[in-house]
Amino acid sequence: MSEAQTFRVMALHALAYCERLFYLEEVEEIRVPDERVWAGRTLHQELDEPGEIVDLTMESVALGVRGRVDALRCRDGSLFPVEHKRGRAKKGPSGPEPWESDRLQALAYALLLAEHAGRSVTEARIRYHQDNVTVRVPVTESATAEVAGAVQRARALCSSPNRPPVTPEERRCVRCSLAPVCLPEETRVAEAAEETGGREGEERGALRLFPADAERRSLHVVTPGAKVGRTGTCLRVTEPEGHTQDVGAREVSDLVVHGHAQVTTQALRLCAEEGIPVHYVTTTGAPIGYFAASPAGVQRRIRQYRALSEDTVALPLARRLVLAKVENELRHVLRASRKDEGLRVRVSPRLEEIRKALRGAARATNRGELMGHEGVAAKAYFASIAELVDPAADPAMRPDGRSRRPPTDRFNALISFGYGMLYRDVLSAVLQVGLDPAFGLLHEPRSSAFPLALDLMELFRTPVVDVAVLGAVNRRTFDPQSDFTITGPQVWLSETGRKKLIEVHERRKHEEYRHTALGYSLSFARHMELEVRLLEKEWSGEAGLFAMMRIR
Ligand code: SF4
Incomplete structure (x- = not known):
């Protein structure tokens, strides 16, 4: 990775949360939006408070970061970025505090903003909506060094061929959107089994860290002459006699077209966007071929x-x-x-x-x-x-x-x-x-x-x-x-x-x-x-x- 390339501020947030999460997302290009990620996106779409400038994208080669700040505010002549979080703040000894990953993210936005606006930015703020509190993050002298240190570590990880180990802080995995991919509990079971010749692996067992609703269903189209089209974010199956059925794309794991059914270009595009493979098979069930969006990784x-x-x-x-x-x-x-x-x-x-x-x-x-x-x-x-x-x-x-x-x-x-x-x-x-x-x-x-x-x-x-x-x-x-x-x-x-x-x-x-x-x-x-x-x-x-x- 060249020195001129920059990291998303969100990538630094992931890095501070767990290095393995950073590696899976940035190096292996795996992203799995779960309910919490969807909820966060919805929150950002809902934000449109008066006096806030939203949708400002900034990049700095000198800092090595780029990102889109949630909001900007100007109070008493001071300019500062505001980051919105759907969840709760950390409980500190003297009141709510930012989580470490949120703090690094806020600092990175503050430094970007200072460079972008050509003026000093002395603080960032984080709004935790579940607690209904705003936490201030002072931009101290060490902020630049902190962000630079994170960027340096991110560069080192990007040039490594190995995934970092799972985090020892097991509680973080419970809230991690990549747990179903990372399989931290399974790794811990395997390690326990290796250390004790199998005994403790079985005894320890693994926590199931994926939600039931992650399980999508195969959609089979069996009737000759049926057609699969698209309506919004749904696949619409129309039987030859006119009966229709709409199935949300997020409920479908794959589409199986038996024999002579049709799939429209619009439906194929939706399948590609949602990562739904389309399998074409003969009426006897033999595979003919498949269509899938080109894989990353x-x-x-x-x-x-x-x-x-x-x-x-x-x-x-x-x-x-x-x-x-x-x-x-x-x-x-x-x-x-x-x-x-x-x-x-x-x-x-x-x-x-x-x-x-x-x-x-x-x-x-x-x-x-x-x-x-x-x-x-x-x-x-x-x-x-x-x-x-x-x-x-x-x-x-x-x-x-x-x-x-x-x-x-x-x-x-x-x-x-x-x-x-x-x-x-x-x-x-x-x-x-x-x-x-x-x-x-x-x-x-x-x-x-x-x-x-x-x-x-x-x-x-x-x-x-x-x-x-x-x-x-x-x-x-x-x-x-x-x-x-x-x-x-x-x-x-x-x-x-x-x-x-x-x-x-x-x-x-x-x-x-x-x-x-x-x-x-x-x-x-x-x-x-x-x-x-x-x-x-x-x-x-x-x-x-x-x-x-x-x-x-
Ligand atoms: S599941 Fe745990 S170890 Fe894996 S990336 Fe997430 S936080 Fe890190």
Whole structure:
């Protein structure tokens, strides 16, 4: 970074709050506006007090900062900047005080204003609206040195390839808008586990630092001839017969266009603005392509390429991935057969095969061996799935092993369509985090599917798709006739079948469960994003929690 470049005053505010927050925002270009940030923006939009000059942007190369002051006031011949804060002031021994980050921000504005106006500025003021108090910040002789010191530290961080550690002041994380990205609690759990050989990590558990409303939903457009347009900040879905549905863009995680539906340019633009990927798929659920705004965070991708090019990094991660998948398959069969002794006896040879593959995967020395053990386990697992279908269910719903491309029975048609939806969910999570889906750690780039998305979906095939499909089949959710289309040996879902499975899948994705290593509850939808972020941590100096989830 050159000496002529300046920092936003808000960046110095972040720096004083937490160096890691500064790094994530300014170096990795991650910004997540949460409810508090939205509230702050609204407050600034509402401000229009008489006598205040608002919207003044200033920059000083000499100071190394730039920024837009909230307001300026002139009282008794003195000019000073006013900063508005929605929250509360710090409680000092003799009354309200500014928070350190707010004080640095106010000083930076005062110095900018002094240079801009060519006159001395002796104080800044901060208005804390929740307390209804205004706190004065004197501009002392040390102010210039304080701001210069912060700018120097910011420059040093910008030239470092490493994220600073999480702040030791845990309370700050509770109020931090980047907690869902930074994952400070997860880092603390991993560190505690490392220090105590695993014991304290589990005991400590992690606080869940992301709000429930951060979970947005996939919007599926299934009806042939439907159209997706834009109205304000909503996506409007118009069915061919004219029925319309408006969905707020902030409620949508991704838009999935099945078959021959249309999306207008205006709607695509809204999706790009709001970071909503648009997936185009065939009526059988196969991916055609996607549209997404170009991602920032080039540094993040460079780190990914470097890390995953090293076998010493990629192979242990691939092994954890396979162990998680196979162990979840084993647990699924064990759990589904635990109350039926006869069933347990029938599936026990398969369970033995899965256990043997698990031991083999743990010892595998290359990706080929890993994939081999994974394949053996998958074959045994699908052979046992037929036993788990309720004997009273329609025999047509019972699978015969695993058949794909094309599926040759109804159960496999459901599983294949479900895996297609899971692939898109995981791809959306990878795009959201800003990793490159084309660069994976286990799968080779052989088909049009992205290897990293294929890798990560291994973690969720059993808990999200297999468990949900088996449950729905056993609850008789699907009609063996009207929900399927049979063409020769090929079996596909009909439109009604697709709609039912989409509903089952979306419901399952948003079910909450307790993470086995972190100790808090979260939905599978959120967990997909979490695993991508935990994967990235593996090569960012905070390893240990990727692929640790197991079904109970
Ligand atoms: S969550 Fe905590 S450690 Fe992470 S950036 Fe925010 S304040 Fe810093």
